Amino acid sequence: MNTRAQQVLEHEIDPMHAEAVGHGNSVAAWTCIGIMLIGVLVGAIAFALHAPIGVLIGGIIVVLGLVAGWLMVKAGYGVGGSKSKNAH
Numbered sequence: 001m002n003t004r005a006q007q008v009l010e011h012e013i014d015p016m017h018a019e020a021v022g023h024g025n026s027v028a029a030w031t032c033i034g035i036m037l038i039g040v041l042v043g044a045i046a047f048a049l050h051a052p053i054g055v056l057i058g059g060i061i062v063v064l065g066l067v068a069g070w071l072m073v074k075a076g077y078g079v080g081g082s083k084s085k086n087a088h
Contacts, residue, residue: 025079026073026077026078026079026081026084027072027077027084028069028072028073028075028077028078028079028081028084029069029078029079031065031068031069031072031077032065032066032068032069032070032072033065033069034065035061035062035064035065035068035069036061036062036065036066038061038065039058039059039060039061039062039063039064039065040058040062041058042054042057042058042061043055043057043058043059043061043062044058046058
């Protein structure tokens, strides 16, 4: 059975975990999540009001949030992007 020290040592040697986790703290990520949150809110309110068209519109807004985030990453606003403040 592995001790805690052995587990830590194995984790330090593992090349898959050699880089720091980037948690997505960027303008692109926050924009994507903000738009998607609005879409979920619209869909949830429409669902509660029994409005299927509103639920569909909420789903479309969520997809638009994903597209907006992807476009912003491609434009350089993602983690490590050329226009982000944490670029390396």
